[in-house]
Amino acid sequence: xxxxxxxxxxxxxxxxxxxxxxxxxxxxxxxxxxxxxxxxxxxxxxxxxxxxxxxxxxxxxxxxxxxxxxxxxxxxxxxxxxxxxxxxxxxxxxxxxxxxxxxxxxxxxxxxxxxx
Amino acid sequence: xxxxxxxxxxxxxxxxxxxxxxxxxxxxxxxxxxxxxxxxxxxxxxxxxxxxxxxxxxxxxxxxxxxxxxxxxxxxxxxxxxxxxxxxxxxxxxxxxxxxxxxxxxxxxxx
Numbered sequence: 001x002x003x004x005x006x007x008x009x010x011x012x013x014x015x016x017x018x019x020x021x022x023x024x025x026x027x028x029x030x031x032x033x034x035x036x037x038x039x040x041x042x043x044x045x046x047x048x049x050x051x052x053x054x055x056x057x058x059x060x061x062x063x064x065x066x067x068x069x070x071x072x073x074x075x076x077x078x079x080x081x082x083x084x085x086x087x088x089x090x091x092x093x094x095x096x097x098x099x100x101x102x103x104x105x106x107x108x109x110x111x112x113x114x115x116x
Numbered sequence: 117x118x119x120x121x122x123x124x125x126x127x128x129x130x131x132x133x134x135x136x137x138x139x140x141x142x143x144x145x146x147x148x149x150x151x152x153x154x155x156x157x158x159x160x161x162x163x164x165x166x167x168x169x170x171x172x173x174x175x176x177x178x179x180x181x182x183x184x185x186x187x188x189x190x191x192x193x194x195x196x197x198x199x200x201x202x203x204x205x206x207x208x209x210x211x212x213x214x215x216x217x218x219x220x221x222x223x224x225x226x227x
Contacts, residue, residue, distance in 0.1 A: 104149075
């Protein structure tokens with residue numbers, strides 16, 4: 001079965017510092033990869049996705065992620081964190097159904113705290 | 117585009133009662149997913165609809181759970197004889213192409 005590992009449960013950074021959230025996946029074929037953000041009590045908002053092509057993808061809110069096939073990783077980065085970035089971040093991989101579409105397998109999330 | 121809408125946002129029920137949640141997907145999205153999220157965990161897949169057809173179901177979906185999507189529009193998720201272990205956030209998502217858009221979820225508390 002496919003899986004996603006987010007090794008860091010909690011991360012604390014100071015406002016203005018850079019950020020990297022780690023994500024490793026297990027998938028036999030070329031993966032579809034996603035990062036979502038969830039604020040407390042809210043649903044998930046898509047930050048960015050990777051389907052194919054350029055391995056460095058840009059997303060909303062100044063986030064980017066890099067797909068590294070050799071490391072089975074899709075780490076999320078932001079050069080300068082804002083207090084409003086405090087939230088929980090989920091990495092996900094698309095696992096194909098036999099019907100041709102796919103479901104999302106999520107990691108357990110990384111909770112980001114931002115210090116003023 | 118009003119996004120994915122879920123109702124209710126919160127539900128408190130007594131153990132043994134039945135509950136039903138509703139999801140209104142983004143219009144023209146033919147794919148609809150239900151997920152369950154417990155505290156400290158990522159969302160777990162429950163079931164998937166393509167139009168009105170329920171094509172995939174997770175082993176997590178016991179026989180107390182049933183989902184429908186009549187006419188390929190809104191969807192309902194019903195839990196019969198609720199148990200305390202059913203307490204969770206139930207998330208609905210819809211998609212047309214490769215990206216799923218999630219609703220804000222229904223938080224169920226079974227007391």
